[in-house]
Amino acid sequence: MPDKMHIQLTVNGRNEEFLAEPRELLIHTLRERMNITGPHVGCETSHCGACTVIVNDKAIKACTMFVAQANGSEITTIEGLGNPDSLHVLQESFREHHGLQCGYCTPGMITRATKLLEETPNPTEEEVRFGMAGNLCRCTGYQNIVKSILAAAAQMNAAQEAAE
C-alpha cells in the first residue's frame, strides 16, 4: 500500500488538511471524509456527471479525479452554491420549472449549469443542450432542465442589467 500524502483543500470556503492515500478519489474525499453528500456517484466512469463539483473554477467529475490531483485546489460543491436563506438562482429555477424528479442528478446538474452560465451567460437552447450533455438524467427527459437553465440565465441577466 502506498504511503499516505499530505493533502490540503479549500472546500466550500473551509480549509481542510489531512493524510490520504493518493489513490483516494475526490468524490470519496468529499462524501466519506467530509460528509459532503450533495455530489453523488452514478457511474464511476465520468459518464453521468452526478459527481460534478467545481475545482479551481472548472466543473469536473469528482469520481475520476484522485484527491492527489486536487491537492491545493479550491473546491465548490452544491452545498457551497447557496444556502436556505439565499439560494442560487439555478436552485430556485430548477424547482420553479420542475427541472428534477428523483434528485440524484440534480446537484451535479446545477453545479455544471453554474459554470455553463458563467461561460455562456446568454445561451440558446442548443447551447444549453450541448453544454449539459455531460450530465445524465434518467427522470426528466431534460426538457424541464433546459427550461430551468434558460429561465435562470434570463433572470441572472436581468439582475445584471438592473445592477449596471
Added chain:
Amino acid sequence: MKDDIQTREDRVSNLKGLGSSRKRVEDARFTQGKGNYVDDIKMPGMLHGDFVRSPHAHARVKSINIEQAMALDGVVAVLTAKDLEPLNLHWMPTLAGDKQMVLADGKVLFQGQEVAFVVARDRYVAADAVELVEVEYEELPVLVNPFAALESEVVLREDLEAGADGAHGPRKHHNHIFLWEEGDKVATEQVLDNAEVVAEETVYYHRTHPCPLETCGTVASMDKVNGKLTLYGTFQAPHVVRTVASILSGIEEHNIRVVSPDIGGGFGNKVGVYPGYVCAIVASIVTGAPVKWVEDRMENLMATAFARDYWMKGRISATREGKITGLHCHVTADHGAFDACADPTKYPAGFFHICTGSYDIPVAYVGVDGVYTNKAPGGVAYRCSFRVTEAAYFIERMIEVLAIELDMDAAELRRINFIKKEQFPYQSALGWEYDSGNYHTAWDKALEAVQYNHLRKEQAERVEAFKKGETRKLLGIGLTFFTEIVGAGPVKNCDILGMGMFDSCEIRIHPTGSAIARLGTISQGQGHATTFAQILATEIGLPADSITVEEGDTDTAPYGLGTYGSRSTPVAGAATALAGRKIRAKAQMIAAYLLEVHDDDVEFDVDRFVVKGAPERFKTMKEIAFAAYNQAIPGVEPGLEAVSYYDPPNMTYPFGAYICVMEIDVDTGTTEIRQFYALDDCGTRINPMVIEGQVHGGLTEAFAIAMGQEIAYDELGNCKTGTLMDFFIPTSWETPHYTTDHTETPSPHHPIGAKGVGESPNVGGVPAFSNAVHDAFRPFGLRHANMPHDHWRVWKIANDLGLHV
C-alpha cells in the same frame, strides 16, 4: 373564525388540491444537496461489503481460497456459500416462485454472478480484498440463446429435479421454466385458418435494463443487544422486504425495521431482492457491526434486474376491409439463470395478455414459454406495469404489419378497430375488463394536432424526391395508440409471494389544522409528498402546504405493497382519498355539534362544513380539528385520525396516442426526431406539472430503448454493455423535444377517477419511435426490423433494402 373576505375560488386555490400544478415540496432538499440516499447513510463502526463475481457465464466452482484476502489489514470477513449454508441462506426464494443462489453454490450460471462477499473496514480495502480471493473455475458450455437452450442437452439448473413441476406447472425440458397460456387457442386457430387476410411476424423486444442513476444498495444494522435489525435500502417495496427478510432470517417481523430513504430512480430495478441485501444482513449479524453494500454501475448493469428479452411470434387476421378478427401470439421468454421476475404470482408473464391493445379483437390466444439461459436474472417491469411494454410493442407492430398486408393506412386501420366508447367497461378476449376509454376522440385529436394528412403528403413527396435522387433523407411517421393496465391488485388476482397487492394510507390531523399522512408506497422521484397531499387537500379541506406526506419507514407507515407498475395513484391514491373521507365523516359530526344542528343539516364546502341553506353559518376544518381534540363532544372519541387499506375492484386502464415524426439519413443511418406529440389520458389529473414531467421522462427512456439501449451478450455469455460507454443513455443533446397533450376520461371505479401515468410514456413511446423507423422504409418494402434502431442497424435496414446502390 370569519374569513368570508375570501371568495370561494380563493379558498379552493388556497388548498392547492386536485388539478393544481403545485411546485414540489421535495425539491428544496434535492436542489441543495440535502437528499438522503442510501450511500449517504453512515453509521458508527460501519463496514463495507463488496462482491467477488464470476468472470464466466457457466462454470463449476472448483475451489475458493480466501486466505490472502483474510490476511489483508482491514478485512473482517469473507463469506462464501459454505458460510451461508448453515443458515439456509445460500439460496433465496425469488419473487417469481423460483430460487436463486445468494453466493455461488457449486457453479455459476451467468457472468457477474455473486461468488463471495468481502467485508472490510472501508470500500477501498474491500475492493483490494476482492482481488485477493482466488476462485478456481471449470468452464461449462454456455447457452445464451433461449431457442438453443430448449434444444440443448446442457442442464443449466442442476438444483431442479428433472421432470418435476416448477412454480407455474409442468416443465417440458430441463431448461424450460413454464408454459403459461390465456385465451381460446382452438377458436383462435380456426379463425386464423379461415381468415381473408393474415399477417405474421416475429417481433423481438430486446434485453435492456432500467439503469436508475442511483444503483442498488443497502445498509444493514443488527443490534444484537435489542435483537433488532434495521435495513436501509433502495427498496421500491419496503414492507415486502421486511416480510421477506423476516421469513428468510427467522427474525420476528416486529424486530425488523426497513427504511427506504430517498431513492435515486427505480424504474423496476429496485423491486427485487438481491444477494447483496442478504449478504449485508448476514454480515451484520456475523460481525455485529452495520454493513453497507452499494453496487457499482457495472455490477448494476450486469447482475441486477434486466428487462424484456421477449421473442414474440404473432399472427393477426382481418377481413379485407381491415376489421381484425383474431390474434395469436407465442412468446419465448428469456428469463436468464434464475426466474426472478417480479410479476404477481398468478401471472408468470405479467399482464402480457393486455396484448390485444386498444382494439376490439373477438378472439385471441397467448402462450408464453419461459426459458433458462446463462444470462443475468431479472425480467423486471422497466418503467411499465408487468410486461405491458412488451405487449404494447407487439400489438402496435402487428397492426403496422397488418396495414402493410392490407395496403392500408395504419391510422385508419387503428380507427376502425378501436374499442368504442359505448363498449366500456369492455371485456377483452384475453380476460381483462377495461374500465373506461374514449379512443376515437383521443386519436382524432392527435392526428389533427400533427396535421397527419399533411405529413403523409409530405412523406409521399419525399419518397418521390428520394427515388429521383434529389434527397438522401426519408421521413417516418410513427403511430401508436396504447392501452396500459396499471394499479395491481385486486388482491384476489394479484399477490407477490402470497402478499396481496392492496395499499394504504393513514392520516393524523393535528389540533391546529395541519396533518401528516403516511402511505404504504415509496416515491423514487414521482413526487408523492407533493401529489398525495393534493388529493388529501381536496378531500379534507386543509391546504396541501399543511400536510406532510411520509413513506418508506415500516415502523411508522401502514403496510403496503410499494411503488411500481404505476400502482401508487390507482391504489394508495385511492386509499388516501378514502381515508380522507373517513376524516371528513367524523368532521361532519363535530361540525354539526358545534353548529348545533343535525349531522345531515351540514354539508362540506371546500374547506369547511356549512349549514345547508345558511352559508354564513360554518365551521372550517381548522376549527373542527381543534375541537376534535379539545372539546368534549358526547358520543364522539377525541382525536381526528383515519386509516384506509384499499383493495381495488379492478385495475385502471390509462391510454394515449403518440406520434413521432423522424428524419432518417439513409447513408449514415442517423435519425433525428423532428416532432414528438404525446397525448395521454390518465383519468383525473392530480398535478399537471408532475404529469408532464413524468411523460417527458418516460418518453426519454422509450427513446433510449427504441433507438440504442440494450444489454447484449456474446456467444460466451460475456456482457458487452456493462458501462455507460456501451449502454446507451441519451443526453440532453440527442433527446428530442416533446409536445404533451391530454384528454380526461376518469376511471369509474377509482374514488377520484385517477388512473396512473408514470409508465404510459414508456409503454407508448417505444412503438412510436420504432414505428417511425419502420414507416420511413415501408415504401421500400420493409416489414419488420428488430430494435434497437441505432445508427448501424438503421444503416443496415437501408443497405438490406438496396438503398445504397
